[in-house]
Amino acid sequence: MTIVxxxxxxxxxxxxxVVMLDAMKSKKIGRDEVIEKxxxxxxxxxxxxxxxxxxxxxxxxxPGIGVKTAAELIKEYADLDALLARAGEIKQPKxxxxxIEFADQAxxxxxxxxxxxxxxxxxxxxxxxxxxxxxxxxxxxLRVMEFxxxxxxxxxxxxxxxxxxxxxxxxSTVPTKARMQPGAExxxxxxxxxxxxxxxxxxxxxxxxxxxxxxxxxxxxxxxRLEAWxxxxxxxxRFAFDTETTSIDPMVAELVGFSMAVAPGEACYVPxxxxxxxxxxxxxxxxxxxxxxxxxxxxxLKPLLEDPSILKIGQNIKYDLNVLAxxxxxxxxxxxxxxxxxxxxxxxxxxxMDDLAMRHLGHACMTFEQVIAHVPGKKKSxxxxxQAPLDKATEYAAEDADxxxxxxxxxxxxxxxxxxxxxxxxxxxxxxxxxxxxxxxxILIDGAILSRLSSTFAQGVARLEEEVNRLVGxxxxxxxxxxxxxxxxxxxxxxxxxxxxxxxWETRAGLLDDLAANEEVPDDARRLINTMLEWRQLTxxxxxxxDALPSYVHGGSxxxxxxYALGATTTGRLxxxxxNLQNIPIRTKEGREIRTAFIAAPGKKLIxxxxxxxxxxxxxxxADIPQLRKAFEEGLDIHAMTASEMFGVPVEGMPGEVRxxxxxxxxxxxxxxxxxxxxxxxxxxxxEAAAYIKTYFERFPGIRAYMDSxxxxxxxxxxxxxxxxxxxxxxxxxxxxxxxRGNLERAAINAPIQGSAADIIRRAMARMPGAxxxxxxxxxxxxxxxxxxxxxxxxxxxxxxxxRTVKKVMEGAALPVIALAVPIHVDAKAADNWExxx
DNA sequence: CTAGACTCCTA
DNA sequence: GTAGGAGTCTAGT
Numbered sequence: 001m002t003i004v005x006x007x008x009x010x011x012x013x014x015x016x017x018v019v020m021l022d023a024m025k026s027k028k029i030g031r032d033e034v035i036e037k038x039x040x041x042x043x044x045x046x047x048x049x050x051x052x053x054x055x056x057x058x059x060x061x062x063p064g065i066g067v068k069t070a071a072e073l074i075k076e077y078a079d080l081d082a083l084l085a086r087a088g089e090i091k092q093p094k095x096x097x098x099x100i101e102f103a104d105q106a107x108x109x110x111x112x113x114x115x116x117x118x119x120x121x122x123x124x125x126x127x128x129x130x131x132x133x134x135x136x137x138x139x140x141x142l143r144v145m146e147f148x149x150x151x152x153x154x155x156x157x158x159x160x161x162x163x164x165x166x167x168x169x170x171x172s173t174v175p176t177k178a179r180m181q182p183g184a185e186x187x188x189x190x191x192x193x194x195x196x197x198x199x200x201x202x203x204x205x206x207x208x209x210x211x212x213x214x215x216x217x218x219x220x221x222x223x224x225r226l227e228a229w230x231x232x233x234x235x236x237x238r239f240a241f242d243t244e245t246t247s248i249d250p251m252v253a254e255l256v257g258f259s260m261a262v263a264p265g266e267a268c269y270v271p272x273x274x275x276x277x278x279x280x281x282x283x284x285x286x287x288x289x290x291x292x293x294x295x296x297x298x299x300x301l302k303p304l305l306e307d308p309s310i311l312k313i314g315q316n317i318k319y320d321l322n323v324l325a326x327x328x329x330x331x332x333x334x335x336x337x338x339x340x341x342x343x344x345x346x347x348x349x350x351x352x353m354d355d356l357a358m359r360h361l362g363h364a365c366m367t368f369e370q371v372i373a374h375v376p377g378k379k380k381s382x383x384x385x386x387q388a389p390l391d392k393a394t395e396y397a398a399e400d401a402d403x404x405x406x407x408x409x410x411x412x413x414x415x416x417x418x419x420x421x422x423x424x425x426x427x428x429x430x431x432x433x434x435x436x437x438x439x440x441x442x443i444l445i446d447g448a449i450l451s452r453l454s455s456t457f458a459q460g461v462a463r464l465e466e467e468v469n470r471l472v473g474x475x476x477x478x479x480x481x482x483x484x485x486x487x488x489x490x491x492x493x494x495x496x497x498x499x500x501x502x503x504x505w506e507t508r509a510g511l512l513d514d515l516a517a518n519e520e521v522p523d524d525a526r527r528l529i530n531t532m533l534e535w536r537q538l539t540x541x542x543x544x545x546x547d548a549l550p551s552y553v554h555g556g557s558x559x560x561x562x563x564y565a566l567g568a569t570t571t572g573r574l575x576x577x578x579x580n581l582q583n584i585p586i587r588t589k590e591g592r593e594i595r596t597a598f599i600a601a602p603g604k605k606l607i608x609x610x611x612x613x614x615x616x617x618x619x620x621x622x623a624d625i626p627q628l629r630k631a632f633e634e635g636l637d638i639h640a641m642t643a644s645e646m647f648g649v650p651v652e653g654m655p656g657e658v659r660x661x662x663x664x665x666x667x668x669x670x671x672x673x674x675x676x677x678x679x680x681x682x683x684x685x686x687x688e689a690a691a692y693i694k695t696y697f698e699r700f701p702g703i704r705a706y707m708d709s710x711x712x713x714x715x716x717x718x719x720x721x722x723x724x725x726x727x728x729x730x731x732x733x734x735x736x737x738x739x740x741r742g743n744l745e746r747a748a749i750n751a752p753i754q755g756s757a758a759d760i761i762r763r764a765m766a767r768m769p770g771a772x773x774x775x776x777x778x779x780x781x782x783x784x785x786x787x788x789x790x791x792x793x794x795x796x797x798x799x800x801x802x803x804r805t806v807k808k809v810m811e812g813a814a815l816p817v818i819a820l821a822v823p824i825h826v827d828a829k830a831a832d833n834w835e836x837x838x
Numbered sequence: 839c840t841a842g843a844c845t846c847c848t849a
Numbered sequence: 850g851t852a853g854g855a856g857t858c859t860a861g862t
Binding site: 539540543544569571576577578615668672678681751753754758787 | 850856
């Protein structure tokens with residue numbers, strides 16, 4: 001028999017009548033060649049390998065012993081067992097100690113290296129060979145393995161009907177490992193299924209859905225038990241965990257407990273900062289609560305959390321990462337079930353733990369309310385998890401870790417099966433520590449500027465309020481849109497009143513603008529309207545920005561720490577909250593003042609770097625529009641070029657209004673244009689807007705083709721994709737309701753554009769810390785992201801290098817995966833504050 | 839005290 | 850026409 005392989009692990013099989021053939025080198029491998037390679041005959045190869053180890057196969061062996069030494073030892077002592085038994089006789093002290101210390105590891109290595117020769121139900125050799133597939137068997141297999149696209153394609157190829165999808169759940173028809181052990185009759189037809197790794201995934205999915213039993217969770221209150229759980233985590237190689245704290249804001253949260261799960265249903269809770277509620281009876285110095293001191297517990301957990309070989313699984317793990325960072329723990333590597341769900345199912349529903357548990361496990365999680373209900377006295381808002389009784393806290397916290405682990409067992413294999421591993425691994429997972437660092441970095445605010453602005457705005461507001469009251473003749477609540485609407489359209493009988501869905505008069509700024517420009521409106525009413533608009537602008541700036549922002553300054557750092565949601569939008573964008581730093585004013589002079597309050601720390605500068613026209617460039621790439629590509633290549637004014645193409649007006653000396661309209665159309669295209677929307681935006685009649693769109697499509701037929709094909713794909717497949725393969729689902733897009741369908745179609749047309757831009761900046765962000773470090777930049781920190789802009793804080797001396805590096809990373813972010821057909825341009829500038837840097 | 843409507847800030 | 854978050858008012862609990 002000849003074994004055709006160059007795998008050295010198979011050399012142990014060489015014996016009289018069995019040789020190998022290395023097909024790469026066309027070389028025969030017999031007994032002599034094995035001795036040449038391992039220094040021992042084939043029947044001792046296993047002993048040598050178990051000593052020398054093999055890093056490619058993760059066989060540890062004995063440290064310090066390679067093939068040469070191993071062969072020498074085996075030749076002298078005959079085999080591994082004899083050698084280990086007599087290890088004490090070895091002369092070289094280092095070698096002797098290693099052999100004694102790592103004897104067990106050598107024995108484990110032997111089990112890893114030795115080929116199993118007792119596999120039941122081996123397929124007879126003559127049953128192997130190329131033959132036509134049995135459609136039923138093949139398609140059944142592919143369906144069970146959830147190779148959905150393959151099933152469909154191969155069914156098409158064979159002209160067969162694809163089998164119905166299999167619902168994976170306990171007690172379903174999905175084969176469990178037990179059921180799949182091939183019996184006598186089945187041995188020939190299904191052997192591959194039994195040994196397939198995918199079958200393991202199906203089995204894991206089934207295990208993940210086993211019933212929940214909260215009474216089985218352990219409350220860990222001793223050092224010994226915690227060590228035992230840590231050992232379980234090491235043995236499993238991965239575990240799910242969750243931190244319990246006093247706040248949803250990780251910057252102020254105090255650690256109250258830690259839960260972990262190592263297998264479905266096998267989870268524990270480690271209370272760390274529980275205290276009796278102040279209104280409860282206090283039975284002694286320790287409040288009657290037994291728990292491991294925080295410092296001690298964290299010292300035990302830190303090596304596990306930081307161990308590069310142990311995977312830490314969390315649900316929204318960025319939160320836990322931030323909490324642990326406050327205690328000097330840098331947890332890695334990480335997986336996040338929320339982000340897995342986001343990569344797999346964006347658009348199909350929420351990605352919160354409760355949503356996911358219900359969707360994938362059919363399980364309703366214990367609610368926070370249920371735990372907090374056991375805290376005596378106090379208003380609900382003042383109760384914290386740390387006051388909850390340990391038994392309830394354990395049920396809740398351990399269940400969270402348990403649920404997280406089970407979700408991971410279900411979602412992880414889906415990533416590969418649905419070809420979304422790259423999306424998750426390049427656009428989601430690497431962002432977790434990067435964003436966590438940005439959040440903890442925060443940004444410095446000049447409180448004096450904000451308070452000065454606040455007073456200025458307040459004075460303006462008071463003046464305008466008086467003015468309005470004088471014009472109206474009686475007091476009314478300027479902040480009430482309803483009262484304003486009634487005043488304008490009922491009492492004053494002004495024309496052009498529209499009602500909202502609920503029948504209220506509409507009073508938004510755009511409508512009031514048009515009203516003020518209307519010649520039928522009397523002068524004093526016009527003055528009232530304009531005063532109201534000014535009043536609204538100032539009150540908005542004051543309440544949302546100058547008054548609100550200082551309340552977010554963190555007591556410890558003196559900076560503002562926003563929170564970025566990684567899985568909140570459907571398109572892949574980030575969302576910022578508490579406070580939202582992605583909507584700081586910029587358009588008006590007064591608003592822009594607020595940006596001057598965002599400053600660099602002493603001795604540093606802020607750098608703002610933003611992508612120029614990124615979405616239009618992506619549109620030019622995806623839809624492949626020659627005129628747009630050319631304009632971007634030549635660095636032309638893209639809106640002026642559009643206007644020129646559409647209206648035949650030369651760019652030189654083009655009226656501002658013409659360019660403004662073209663700009664609105666360009667934006668409209670990105671948003672999935674409608675005549676109604678464009679008419680609204682430009683305050684022009686709907687048929688005029690429709691005519692613009694018609695002209696546009698005539699000049700740029702590729703855009704219409706892109707919009708039509710995207711719409712079609714969305715209807716056929718239920719999702720659209722970014723250029724990097726991120727999927728955005730629209731499960732309701734085939735609805736019969738034309739209004740709703742139109743909305744979804746526009747969203748589906750916009751999503752690949754907005755989403756691709758989001759992917760590009762995500763890629764830039766993922767690479768940024770490494771690139772800054774590689775460029776020798778020690779002081780540079782990334783602070784903010786505003787969709788197409790990144791803000792950095794950099795020591796003054798490093799500014800030129802930082803500008804160069806940041807620009808390079810951002811402009812090259814699509815590479816090497818996508819070479820866009822248009823250049824990507826980034827403007828970057830450094831200054832003392834955000835307004836000046838932008 | 840909470841939820842929804844309305845408004846307005848950003849890309 | 851896309852994607853968000855937040856402040857205020859108002860009605861209902």
